[in-house]
Amino acid sequence: MISTGMYGIDDMLGGGIPEGSKVLYSMEPGVDGQLFMISTLYEALAKGLSCLVILPHMTVDAFLHDAEKLRGSRMDTTGKTIVFFDAVDRERIQRYAKDRKTAAREWQGRVTKLCTENRIDIIFGYFDVMYEDFGLEQGIGLLSSIQGRNKPTIIIEHLNFEGEKTLKRFISEMAFDLVISIRASSRPLPHFHFFTVVHTSWSPQPKRSVPFIITGGRVVPYIPKIVVTGPPESGKSVFVAHASEHGLSVDRRGPSGETTTVAMDFGWLHRKDFDIMLYGTPGQPRFDPMIQVLLKHAMGVVLLIDATKGDQISRARHLIQVITELRVPIVIAANKKDLPGRMSEREIRDSLGITDDIPVFSISAQRGEDVLRVIESLVDFITQFSY
Amino acid sequence: MYLYKTGIPLIDDAAGGFEAGTNILLLAPSMSCAEQLAYALVKPLPGEYTIVLSTNERTAEVIDYFRFSGIDKHFIGVIDAISKSSTPGIADTPRLMFVTSPTDLTGIGIKFSSMIESIFDGTFSEGESGLFPPPIRFCVNSISTLLMYRRLEVLYQFLHVLIAKLKKIEGIGVYVLNSESFDDRTISLIKQLTNIVIEVKVEGNDNLFRLTGIRGINADWRKFTVTKGQVAFLP
Numbered sequence: 001m002i003s004t005g006m007y008g009i010d011d012m013l014g015g016g017i018p019e020g021s022k023v024l025y026s027m028e029p030g031v032d033g034q035l036f037m038i039s040t041l042y043e044a045l046a047k048g049l050s051c052l053v054i055l056p057h058m059t060v061d062a063f064l065h066d067a068e069k070l071r072g073s074r075m076d077t078t079g080k081t082i083v084f085f086d087a088v089d090r091e092r093i094q095r096y097a098k099d100r101k102t103a104a105r106e107w108q109g110r111v112t113k114l115c116t117e118n119r120i121d122i123i124f125g126y127f128d129v130m131y132e133d134f135g136l137e138q139g140i141g142l143l144s145s146i147q148g149r150n151k152p153t154i155i156i157e158h159l160n161f162e163g164e165k166t167l168k169r170f171i172s173e174m175a176f177d178l179v180i181s182i183r184a185s186s187r188p189l190p191h192f193h194f195f196t197v198v199h200t201s202w203s204p205q206p207k208r209s210v211p212f213i214i215t216g217g218r219v220v221p222y223i224p225k226i227v228v229t230g231p232p233e234s235g236k237s238v239f240v241a242h243a244s245e246h247g248l249s250v251d252r253r254g255p256s257g258e259t260t261t262v263a264m265d266f267g268w269l270h271r272k273d274f275d276i277m278l279y280g281t282p283g284q285p286r287f288d289p290m291i292q293v294l295l296k297h298a299m300g301v302v303l304l305i306d307a308t309k310g311d312q313i314s315r316a317r318h319l320i321q322v323i324t325e326l327r328v329p330i331v332i333a334a335n336k337k338d339l340p341g342r343m344s345e346r347e348i349r350d351s352l353g354i355t356d357d358i359p360v361f362s363i364s365a366q367r368g369e370d371v372l373r374v375i376e377s378l379v380d381f382i383t384q385f386s387y
Numbered sequence: 388m389y390l391y392k393t394g395i396p397l398i399d400d401a402a403g404g405f406e407a408g409t410n411i412l413l414l415a416p417s418m419s420c421a422e423q424l425a426y427a428l429v430k431p432l433p434g435e436y437t438i439v440l441s442t443n444e445r446t447a448e449v450i451d452y453f454r455f456s457g458i459d460k461h462f463i464g465v466i467d468a469i470s471k472s473s474t475p476g477i478a479d480t481p482r483l484m485f486v487t488s489p490t491d492l493t494g495i496g497i498k499f500s501s502m503i504e505s506i507f508d509g510t511f512s513e514g515e516s517g518l519f520p521p522p523i524r525f526c527v528n529s530i531s532t533l534l535m536y537r538r539l540e541v542l543y544q545f546l547h548v549l550i551a552k553l554k555k556i557e558g559i560g561v562y563v564l565n566s567e568s569f570d571d572r573t574i575s576l577i578k579q580l581t582n583i584v585i586e587v588k589v590e591g592n593d594n595l596f597r598l599t600g601i602r603g604i605n606a607d608w609r610k611f612t613v614t615k616g617q618v619a620f621l622p
Binding site for chain 1: 471472475476478479487488490491492493496497499500501537538541544545547548549552
């Protein structure tokens with residue numbers, strides 16, 4: 001497998017991109033998604049793969065400068081095989097080729113020569129100028145002409161003006177193995193960017209959209225809301241506190257003398273290459289309207305129960321019903337695994353009435369590794385969930 | 388609705404200025420003063436912002452034009468599609484951004500979105516503040532150069548996207564196109580993207596313009612000059 005250089009995305013793809021695949025990063029006009037291909041290129045070079053970069057729209061110097069600016073570090077080409085076909089090459093061909101057919105032959109000859117002489121593993125192509133010069137079929141054909149044992153992986157970035165129609169052509173006519181569409185919210189301003197894994201040929205991935213942010217020269221998938229809910233005093237605030245790198249809680253001392261959440265807990269963490277925001281709800285039924293608000297637009301839910309308190313089950317069942325109606329991924333975390341009298345997983349499943357596809361974890365909310373295991377599982381569930 | 392004053396009494400008196408969301412095609416032959424006219428139309432008034440996509444002139448020349456017209460440079464942004472081909476290491480600033488060539492529509496689109504975002508989030512003018520929501524004037528100088536690098540259909544799609552964004556943020560756009568270099572189909576297609584057309588012609592030493600698309604203004608040819616960003620009509 002070839003890594004995309006974006007590990008969260010690799011996980012979504014089942015480990016990366018199979019060698020020899022054809023990959024499309026489709027860019028909506030105006031959306032800052034150039035770092036997707038740059039990340040994959042940097043990763044390929046770091047792994048020692050030999051790369052051909054086709055840049056018909058710019059010179060090599062400008063490309064290297066832009067890549068450095070985007071990534072925040074110079075492209076390390078020392079001892080690596082990286083060759084280019086740039087705007088100067090294209091211009092030269094355009095100047096001397098009498099017609100499109102001759103130009104295509106020149107292109108193909110040049111690409112083939114570069115690939116065979118340098119035993120290229122991956123071709124990175126900025127495709128929209130090629131699309132304009134040769135059309136979809138011939139343009140892709142120029143990149144796919146290397147056959148046999150050393151057939152390179154093809155990764156292209158394309159400025160897509162035609163939306164779904166073009167994506168469908170890449171998938172059905174050009175047999176692309178992976179299509180990722182990079183887009184922005186259609187508000188007057190791009191409030192957020194997101195990518196959609198539109199198609200994978202090697203696994204039956206559901207179509208999935210995930211917001212992303214660009215930080216420190218990296219594409220970071222972003223889960224804007226995971227809600228941690230459950231009956232009162234089940235350990236939600238402790239869970240959020242131990243999962244988070246930063247956070248806060250709004251608590252008051254309750255009638256039992258223990259503190260109880262009266263507004264919400266909030267936390268942020270970076271896990272499995274995702275930036276994640278956690279929202280912990282209060283547990284008391286009188287806060288139900290607030291729980292509904294907090295659950296709105298959640299991408300996943302952790303339902304926490306105290307496994308030593310059977311009397312919490314009816315409240316937990318009510319919350320599961322609310323969450324099920326929202327059709328979001330849910331995992332159950334049964335807290336206080338280290339205390340006597342705890343229920344078994346089977347007892348929990350039976351009493352909550354949940355099916356086996358909902359994971360149940362026995363945890364101690366005070367143990368960081370336990371809570372992070374739950375979060376990691378939920379992230380996997382979110383990225384694989386069939387809505 | 389916000390009205391963009393032009394400083395041209397003919398337009399401002401008849402319509403109060405250009406309505407937000409207006410897109411203007413400026414059709415002019417070579418060696419006319421189309422560029423000055425375009426810049427005069429997008430010159431920002433106090434509180435407004437201007438973004439110029441320049442495929443013909445370097446950033447310094449564009450900025451100089453506005454500076455000589457008495458405009459505060461903090462409200463002018465330039466997307467320069469020329470300088471980077473000779474100076475690949477040139478660095479972007481919030482108001483001055485560079486793409487390698489007019490071929491790079493991906494880069495142009497990203498820089499355009501980025502400038503709009505920085506205007507909205509207040510980082511564009513380094514502490515100077517304009518109106519909010521920000522009135523934004525956008526100029527492409529010129530479509531003719533873009534057409535030398537990209538096919539008409541592609542450019543049409545690209546401009547369509549830019550114009551849709553500009554309409555959403557209630558800006559206005561002025562697009563310069565050489566009237567002598569392209570066939571009727573090209574001009575007609577580009578016209579479809581705009582709602583006002585200003586044509587310029589040169590007769591002897593005189594520049595003349597006529598405007599179609601604003602109710603109450605007839606399409607007569609009028610002699611004009613542009614001095615320090617101010618358009619004046621001659622008898």
